[in-house]
Amino acid sequence: MTQTILLAAGGTGGHLFPATALAQELTRRGFAVELATDERAEQYGTDFPARAVYRVPSATFTSRKPLAVMKTLGRLGSGFLRARRLLEMVQPHVVVGFGGYPTLPPIMAARSLGIPTVIHEQNAVMGRANRLLSRFADAIALSFSSTKHLRRSAEKRAQVTGNPVRDAVLSYRNVAYVPPEPAGRLLVLIFGGSQGAHFFSEMLPPALERMPSPLRWRLTVVQQVRPEDLASVREAYKQADIAAHLAPFFRDLPERMANAHLVISRAGASTVAELTAIGRPALLVPLPHALDNDQLENAMRLEEGGGGWCLRQADITVERLSEELERLFGAPDMLAKAAAKSKAMANTDAVKKLAELVEELAGPEE
Template identity: 35%
Template sequence: MSRFLISGGGTGGHFFPALALTEWLVKRNYKTIFVGSVRGIEFSLKELLPSEAIFLTSYPFVGVAWHRKLYALVHIAVSSLRLLRHIESRDISVVFGGYASLPLGVASVVRGARLFLHEQNSVPSRTNRLLSNRSEKIFVTFEYSKKFFPLHKVVKTGLPVREQILRHLSLSKEEAREKLGLMTDKPVILVFGGSQGAQFLNTVTVELLSNLPFQSIHVTGDRDFPRVKELYREKKLRGVVFSFFHDMGLLYRASDLAICRAGASSITELSLYGLPALFVPYPHAADDHQFYNAKEIEDLGGGITVRQQEATVEKLREALEKILSDRDRYSEGIRKFALPDACERIFQSTQ
């Protein structure tokens, strides 16, 4: 039986889908090895990994000075050589992009192992573009990604999501709200800005919610939590405020609409819960990929996209009211994006 080597990290956007696939394979008794970077989020969260793990010294090489690029390339070469003794030609490597996974991609090509890529976002990472010609298949989340790769290699699988995210799907909205201490009969707006929070989003949504008759669930990120918590107190806003929340599925289930950035994992999770969204894409995302992520959902009828530079309180209010006035249609629209069997699709495509 072939072993699986899974690599994705540096950021949560690369790590958590790779973790989801790792968990899925281990649960089904497939020998799996995770490969990551000591500099990435995956190292700080290594206790989540259910498999053997190898952590390498690797560094980003995009968006840094030339001498740091050279430094990063040297470490990629050294890490790739180190990995060679861990890889056999019959192994299956699945790379989720980002600098942390390039050594596995390079070592797999050198060893002659079967190489597969997964691209989370609409605009591919430099790592996946670099490895695409040497890969067997390329798994994508967004239709927009297909234009960057040889079409005969592309398989739309969706994004792997950890099983714990889905455990509240059978919960009623009323039960979810009761667990959070919210009123069951008032609409709930969920606000979140990703793992690091988003100061702009926090500020503008507090102003937005100040004049609306809704409850809110607001996940601020650690740095902005004290400020936002105090604003909720001053403005007497109805809702709950968290710096971070481990069980996002409960928040999705309790909510009627989300106001958020447009990372691939967030969009995928929202689609699985049928939760429409007002997207304010992070304006500094690489290649503006969050905007293209959000536009694909908008085209499906599952949300509305507003650029940050255009995100006035008035414009956000108009978009929010438009979604809530026809929420069922928007909910069905975002559900069209959902592929809950992403791990199964990836596995079957490697066989």
Template identity: 35%
Template structure:
């Protein structure tokens, strides 16, 4: 492959898998040219340029309202204009293959590639399909899924491939010793419990953790790491009057893959990237899905992982400090149950996901050359 175009945006769950694919393609094809179509104001406009050596183009697009609304007429107009703009980009860049990883912006980008006869692949990160994946699945050459459960929603797809989430590949390459060192933990066997609600934090998780901090000193052989999220850090830190010696409170972790590789138990949200990371590393978890996401897909993700025996799900309405402490304590005091969850998570993991996706891109790109 000489040129690949990626598109995905709106949230890190769509952007980071795209960048993982870009890195995997570069590892195999060091001279490849990579372009990315996003939006001017979306998160991708800040994240993608920092990656370096990626041509970044923008289109204007907005999402459909799920209820009947006149705004959807304007959305259709913007979609059609975005398709035309994406075609201009592709005629200029001439990609061998186009990849969409979700978010509204990938809709017109991948559809434009389909109309131009360019090989296409879309990647779905969650159990329940996003609206963009539903729309594009009938047009693209391949739908790549992160979780096998998604297959039942893809009756109109031309071809479905269970690849896993390419984020798993990067986490699988992480260094647990480096993670422990960054936390100042010298004992290589000390269990680490990580509380994390994403880069912005999660209020429900924060409130539950605040309740149990006074009890952490009851477990001096366990090290707790509490990631508040940058938005909530100052407020949360001001509410903790006494920090136990076995607790770190931080706003953000920049070397998260290494810290995850060193972790014994994760308490957090149930986004697609989180599931990829947990299963790639065989990490047991207590998942508290966000109820504020499209299609309630985090609950579907968490419920599926729990059904496989790899996690325990707590809904926000159930997530009191007492309930969370009891669930954690049970796992800490029953290593057999912890190990069984770890093995179940590992069975679900796809640490070679990025390489599998590159192989699929090679296949569909070759079909175009052969034809």
């Protein structure tokens, strides 16, 4: 009898991408995989490798005002009841959560039904939902050996697996980095996730426009841009005489990452894991309002390993960013060294380690 594993992941790339990687590996091992998520997942397409995808009501605590807290608790309670009915129907052998408040209802429902649970933390700082769930999860999978805010009571149930990376990313693992030639094109990939693209839309066009003409004319920019910013950003690059390909979302992002000479992005855990899996140099600007500064921790780990550079948003001006980019584009050897060090930091066995942990909890087939 085929064993079923239910994955619970909030509808953002940072949670869905490692869940996708695990789903692919579990399917190869003969498991049936199903997904519980929220409505945001639709922006990433409907191609998640699962037998079925379920929407479970959830909410995030965005305010401490009593009315807002009560509303959030009410929606989480509704999600718990929906998740419990779902688990009774699906009867999974293990439920795996990937962090974020949308994982609370499925993991707590699994706990109430006695179903084994695993939570996975992608960041170097344990998220608030995972901190709560770590009180009773049967196993805790970490991406970093040193993870801030891991409860002491949870340490015995924790093990380092790394952050799983999708097959679509690993397929570019063996594509060698080719540094820019002295008079050749400079391909820059810029993306920032749903929360971070607006800052780049405001900052990058004027920063690139300030660069010396010989460098500016060599640029080809591929940039993720919010729909409401597309027209203004397109016009800004046109006025700067810079070739630019703009879109709200790139479904072929791993391929574009592999082709880039430099990546400029936020520092989400999945972004950093994918950069190192492919081995590309990056200029990271952590999201300044991220809870617990988890993106700053991620970016600093990459910088300390020599795989990229971290700039805090509060320290960035158009002038400084332009100078930094001119410095990087003028040093192809430095970009190549960063690419090699980035690649050396990758944990390509992460998905296998996490799958083995899930397989162990599932136990032998009946």
